Amino acid sequence: MKYTVIIPAAGLGTRMGLGFNKVLLEINGEPVIKHTVRHFEEDPDCEAIHLAVRIEETAVMKELFSDSDKVSGIHAGGAERQDSIYNALVNVRGADYIFVHDGARPFLTNDVLSRLKRKVKETGAAICGVKTKDTLKRVVDGKVKETLRRDEVIAVHTPQAFDCSLLKQAYEHARQNKLEVTDDSMMVEALGKEVYLVESTYDNIKITTSEDLQLAHMILKGK
Numbered sequence: 001m002k003y004t005v006i007i008p009a010a011g012l013g014t015r016m017g018l019g020f021n022k023v024l025l026e027i028n029g030e031p032v033i034k035h036t037v038r039h040f041e042e043d044p045d046c047e048a049i050h051l052a053v054r055i056e057e058t059a060v061m062k063e064l065f066s067d068s069d070k071v072s073g074i075h076a077g078g079a080e081r082q083d084s085i086y087n088a089l090v091n092v093r094g095a096d097y098i099f100v101h102d103g104a105r106p107f108l109t110n111d112v113l114s115r116l117k118r119k120v121k122e123t124g125a126a127i128c129g130v131k132t133k134d135t136l137k138r139v140v141d142g143k144v145k146e147t148l149r150r151d152e153v154i155a156v157h158t159p160q161a162f163d164c165s166l167l168k169q170a171y172e173h174a175r176q177n178k179l180e181v182t183d184d185s186m187m188v189e190a191l192g193k194e195v196y197l198v199e200s201t202y203d204n205i206k207i208t209t210s211e212d213l214q215l216a217h218m219i220l221k222g223k
């Protein structure tokens with residue numbers, strides 16, 4: 001199967017507190033976004049890579065990927081992650097499948113990618129995630145309302161993989177209905193479509209806060 005990947009990288013990285021976009025932070029001598037994009041550069045099934053970037057960072061991103069044949073679109077990001085992805089998505093043509101992967105998740109593995117490819121081919125909508133290790137409770141105003149059934153709860157990661165026409169339909173529907181989402185699956189779920197889960201790895205972290213950076217260095221050391 002062949003696919004196109006959209007990588008949103010147009011955040012501010014506010015929770016990292018660096019004062020600049022965390023995807024440009026160097027780990028192991030290279031910006032996070034370079035590590036992330038490499039997984040798709042090296043995957044023969046990935047035909048094209050589309051990035052959504054902050055307008056002020058367009059030049060630096062173009063420079064970072066100037067030697068890439070696969071990075072075929074660098075698009076202006078939007079106010080929210082979903083706006084950034086939309087701006088890239090409307091420019092994707094001729095793809096059967098679209099994968100969406102956070103620019104801030106640099107530790108994807110080939111096994112996770114392979115599982116997603118198999119599942120999306122079979123079903124049209126596949127996401128990845130891991131079982132949670134802690135007990136999970138729903139808490140409102142500091143008071144426990146309920147304990148969730150852990151066998152029914154998953155911490156969801158990216159990539160998330162979809163049939164191209166389904167994802168485009170889901171994004172248009174979300175825009176028309178002003179849906180605010182935190183992942184792409186939520187838009188497809190809103191259409192009433194089934195989304196299937198495959199296993200991710202605990203290392204497939206999103207670099208979000210400064211603790212994640214320490215974790216990132218440990219993951220790299222272990223590789």
Ligand SMILES: Nc1ccn([C@@H]2O[C@H](COP(=O)(O)OP(=O)(O)OP(=O)(O)O)[C@@H](O)[C@H]2O)c(=O)n1
Nearest residue numbers: 008009010011012013014015079080084103104
């Ligand atoms: N308007 C936005 C917001 C986020 N992202 C991207 O979406 C991914 C996941 O988002 P998140 O971890 O929330 O990143 P930031 O928005 O940068 O972080 P923060 O919320 O702390 O500012 C990141 O690769 C980020 O660059 C994006 O492309 N456009």
Ligand SMILES: O=P(O)(O)OC[C@@H](O)[C@@H](O)[C@@H](O)CO
Nearest residue numbers: 081102156157158182183206
């Ligand atoms: O923290 P935010 O809500 O900005 O972004 C979260 C998303 O990136 C996240 O839901 C996916 O990576 C899937 O976990």
